[in-house]
Amino acid sequence: MRVETGWREQHRSTGLMWCLSAVVILLCLGPLIWQVVTSIKPDVDIVRLPPFFPSQITGAHYDRVLLRSPLLQSLVNSAIVATSATILSIVFGSFCAFALARLPIGGKSVILGLVLATSMFPPIAVMSPLYLFMRELGLRDTLVALILTHTVYALPLAVWLLTNFMRQLPKELYYAARIDGCTPLRALLSVMLPLARPALAVTALLVFIYSWNEFMFALTLTASDATRTAPVTLALFPGLYEIPWGDLAAASLIVTMPVAALAMIFCRHIVGGLTAGSVKG
Numbered sequence: 096m097r098v099e100t101g102w103r104e105q106h107r108s109t110g111l112m113w114c115l116s117a118v119v120i121l122l123c124l125g126p127l128i129w130q131v132v133t134s135i136k137p138d139v140d141i142v143r144l145p146p147f148f149p150s151q152i153t154g155a156h157y158d159r160v161l162l163r164s165p166l167l168q169s170l171v172n173s174a175i176v177a178t179s180a181t182i183l184s185i186v187f188g189s190f191c192a193f194a195l196a197r198l199p200i201g202g203k204s205v206i207l208g209l210v211l212a213t214s215m216f217p218p219i220a221v222m223s224p225l226y227l228f229m230r231e232l233g234l235r236d237t238l239v240a241l242i243l244t245h246t247v248y249a250l251p252l253a254v255w256l257l258t259n260f261m262r263q264l265p266k267e268l269y270y271a272a273r274i275d276g277c278t279p280l281r282a283l284l285s286v287m288l289p290l291a292r293p294a295l296a297v298t299a300l301l302v303f304i305y306s307w308n309e310f311m312f313a314l315t316l317t318a319s320d321a322t323r324t325a326p327v328t329l330a331l332f333p334g335l336y337e338i339p340w341g342d343l344a345a346a347s348l349i350v351t352m353p354v355a356a357l358a359m360i361f362c363r364h365i366v367g368g369l370t371a372g373s374v375k376g
Contacts, residue, residue, distance in 0.1 A: 134157065134345040166329075168320060168323075169320070170353075176242050176324060181303045185253060210250075235318070236317055241317070244312045245306040248312075252298070256301075272285065313327045329346055
């Protein structure tokens with residue numbers, strides 16, 4: 096009798112766990128499913144609820160978004176800006192993190208605090224002087240302005256993450272490389288960075304996502320379709336008298352796909368980077 100009671104309680108708890116998991120999954124995927132369904136609905140079905148599913152499937156929204164709007168150019172611009180900002184942040188962040196983690200430099204805590212302090216200013220607080228500065232340099236309405244701005248704002252995050260990770264690496268590895276005749280730069284490139292691949296992957300993905308989704312700087316520093324990024328183009332989709340919900344849904348899915356694909360590709364490294372340093376050797 097006790098065995099049967101325990102079996103029932105175990106199955107009841109398992110069923111409850113599955114139900115809770117299904118609810119959480121539905122809450123997470125609900126907006127995505129809604130966007131997918133909206134993107135394939137005809138315009139007449141979008142404002143009709145119920146039914147949730149369309150009476151017929153259409154690709155008109157994707158046709159308008161991809162072929163009759165500047166979204167493709169904006170995606171290219173976003174890719175250029177996000178990739179450039181990520182590479183610059185990883186390169187400069189790795190050098191700075193290595194110096195703060197391993198080189199005999201005084202005031203490391205103060206330096207790291209100052210680096211982080213630069214990211215505490217809200218974008219709106221520096222928007223006016225940044226706009227005037229870029230205009231004086233002749234960089235307004237260029238991708239270079241966005242690359243420099245995104246790099247400056249993403250660099251503190253890169254330095255913080257990579258510094259904490261490199262501090263977790265055994266000091267003996269660096270000292271052994273120095274004894275073998277490696278310069279600090281060679282030790283960084285040959286020893287530290289290969290071991291820091293999980294942290295590099297996490298940092299690169301976070302910087303890329305930030306730059307890909309950044310809106311305020313992109314809106315202020317660009318003024319034409321040739322330089323606008325995807326978030327700005329999406330914000331300009333609504334018309335004067337109506338909002339093209341189907342086009343917005345299709346465009347938002349297209350803009351989300353590159354980031355989702357990168358997250359899936361680097362999933363293994365992301366898990367390793369997020370858990371790095373949680374267990375001491």
